[in-house]
Amino acid sequence: MKPKLTFLLTLAICCGTLSAQETTGALEFQFGERAVVAPRFGTKVEVVPVLELVGAEVTYSQAAGAWGVVLGEHVLQFATGHKVLLVDGTLHEAGEAPVPSPGGVAASLPYVERFLLSPLGLRLEPIAGGYRIEHGARFADPVTIRPAVADFGTTTTLVLTLSRAAAVTAVEGPGGTVEVRFADAAPQLDTSAPFRSRRVRSITRHDAELSIQLASGIGLLSWRSLDDPPRLTLELGPARPTPVPAPVQTLPLGDSGPRPIVLDPGHGGDDVGARSRDGLVEKELTLALARRVARALEARGYRVRLTRDDDQTRALTDRTALANRLDALLFVSLHANASTAPSVTGAETYYMSLDGPSDAAAAATAELENRAGQTAGEPTALDLILWDLAQAEVLNESAELALAVQGRLNALAGTRDRGVRQAPFVVLTGATMPAVLVEFGFLSNPDEARRLAEPEHQQQVAEAIAAGIEDFVGR
Numbered sequence: 196m197k198p199k200l201t202f203l204l205t206l207a208i209c210c211g212t213l214s215a216q217e218t219t220g221a222l223e224f225q226f227g228e229r230a231v232v233a234p235r236f237g238t239k240v241e242v243v244p245v246l247e248l249v250g251a252e253v254t255y256s257q258a259a260g261a262w263g264v265v266l267g268e269h270v271l272q273f274a275t276g277h278k279v280l281l282v283d284g285t286l287h288e289a290g291e292a293p294v295p296s297p298g299g300v301a302a303s304l305p306y307v308e309r310f311l312l313s314p315l316g317l318r319l320e321p322i323a324g325g326y327r328i329e330h331g332a333r334f335a336d337p338v339t340i341r342p343a344v345a346d347f348g349t350t351t352t353l354v355l356t357l358s359r360a361a362a363v364t365a366v367e368g369p370g371g372t373v374e375v376r377f378a379d380a381a382p383q384l385d386t387s388a389p390f391r392s393r394r395v396r397s398i399t400r401h402d403a404e405l406s407i408q409l410a411s412g413i414g415l416l417s418w419r420s421l422d423d424p425p426r427l428t429l430e431l432g433p434a435r436p437t438p439v440p441a442p443v444q445t446l447p448l449g450d451s452g453p454r455p456i457v458l459d460p461g462h463g464g465d466d467v468g469a470r471s472r473d474g475l476v477e478k479e480l481t482l483a484l485a486r487r488v489a490r491a492l493e494a495r496g497y498r499v500r501l502t503r504d505d506d507q508t509r510a511l512t513d514r515t516a517l518a519n520r521l522d523a524l525l526f527v528s529l530h531a532n533a534s535t536a537p538s539v540t541g542a543e544t545y546y547m548s549l550d551g552p553s554d555a556a557a558a559a560t561a562e563l564e565n566r567a568g569q570t571a572g573e574p575t576a577l578d579l580i581l582w583d584l585a586q587a588e589v590l591n592e593s594a595e596l597a598l599a600v601q602g603r604l605n606a607l608a609g610t611r612d613r614g615v616r617q618a619p620f621v622v623l624t625g626a627t628m629p630a631v632l633v634e635f636g637f638l639s640n641p642d643e644a645r646r647l648a649e650p651e652h653q654q655q656v657a658e659a660i661a662a663g664i665e666d667f668v669g670r
């Protein structure tokens with residue numbers, strides 16, 4: 196696309212600006228393997244060599260007295276003597292004007308970076324004798340959208356992860372499309388990670404909108420906007436009416452220091468979890484154990500945060516949201532198991548599965564734990580709506596963490612090894628760091644429940660989990 200200079204024609208009134216004539220040295224600009232030396236005029240620098248260095252096409256319109264810069268889909272237009280410029284069609288007030296120079300046009304370094312390089316996704320980093328031009332704009336702050344798709348039996352979850360928070364909505368569009376609209380930002384689509392789906396044909400961008408082409412007969416079932424990281428989760432499946440977006444709770448922030456290990460005591464508040472014959476409830480046991488693991492880890496020099504430190508109800512998604520917001524090193528969810536067969540005992544460690552549970556027992560455990568925090572109704576595949584593939588990127592590390600923790604639990608006398616398993620746990624889905632769920636024993640077995648109630652045994656289990664975590668971190 197060629198720059199349109201019509202707008203600037205209307206501005207081409209001379210303002211008697213000073214021009215840059217006498218050089219006061221030069222600055223070297225580096226970009227990748229290439230470099231250029233640009234003459235300097237006091238606080239200003241020759242602009243054209245810098246723009247050409249990064250591969251931009253720079254043109255000058257004699258009639259308009261204006262410069263046009265094209266790189267990829269970006270178009271910049273500016274004129275000497277004018278404080279306003281056009282960046283991708285939007286008028287900006289720069290607070291200063293470029294000036295004529297022997298090479299054409301000169302501008303201050305802040306102007307060059309803020310208005311000419313940032314819109315191209317670039318920034319200046321000072322080096323000896325000049326600047327290095329790096330990718331990653333300091334000012335422009337565009338929203339980049341990275342799509343990820345997971346097909347399930349009858350539904351598909353599409354997650355659009357945004358590079359920053361932005362006001363966004365999703366609506367059904369014409370011809371089997373879903374339109375994702377951005378209120379205050381022009382989205383850019385990250386196509387570096389291609390996806391494969393039976394139900395999503397393509398995703399394309401038109402200005403401030405993404406258009407998602409669905410396979411025939413597929414519609415938008417629901418969507419949610421989530422934080423940490425900012426993302427839009429769309430549930431797609433056989434068309435049905437009335438999508439119901441749900442509100443999302445968030446937890447308070449206020450944390451700094453080294454990356455913490457986040458321990459998640461399962462259940463809490465109204466959600467008691469499993470219960471032993473003697474009345475021992477999972478929510479109390481998980482909290483007691485989490486506090487012990489926390490103390491054991493702190494004694495080893497780690498920073499630890501709990502998703503709850505009292506008897507409160509916490510949504511499953513809020514638990515990983517907290518871990519993400521704290522940029523946690525690890526996320527470990529602690530649970531006690533229950534089986535309809537009272538003879539079943541032992542400890543097992545889970546990590547997220549992309550393909551569903553590894554076996555029927557894993558499926559049953561996942562279903563049990565996923566029910567926590569659900570409002571009503573039977574858990575179904577749709578309850579995994581918050582699946583968002585955040586875990587997919589760290590799945591191998593999660594598997595290693597699960598092996599390390601399970602290995603230490605196996606060394607505990609009298610605890611049967613039920614191994615490392617995979618299942619689609621809601622509480623793990625949104626975690627962007629290695630995440631596991633430890634089922635440290637069965638409350639449905641009377642003997643194991645009695646042992647788990649003993650402080651000495653709790654301490655042994657806690658020490659084992661802490662040691663497993665340390666094995667992983669120090670691997």
Ligand SMILES: [Zn+2]
Nearest residue numbers: 461468530531
């Ligand atoms: Zn549980």
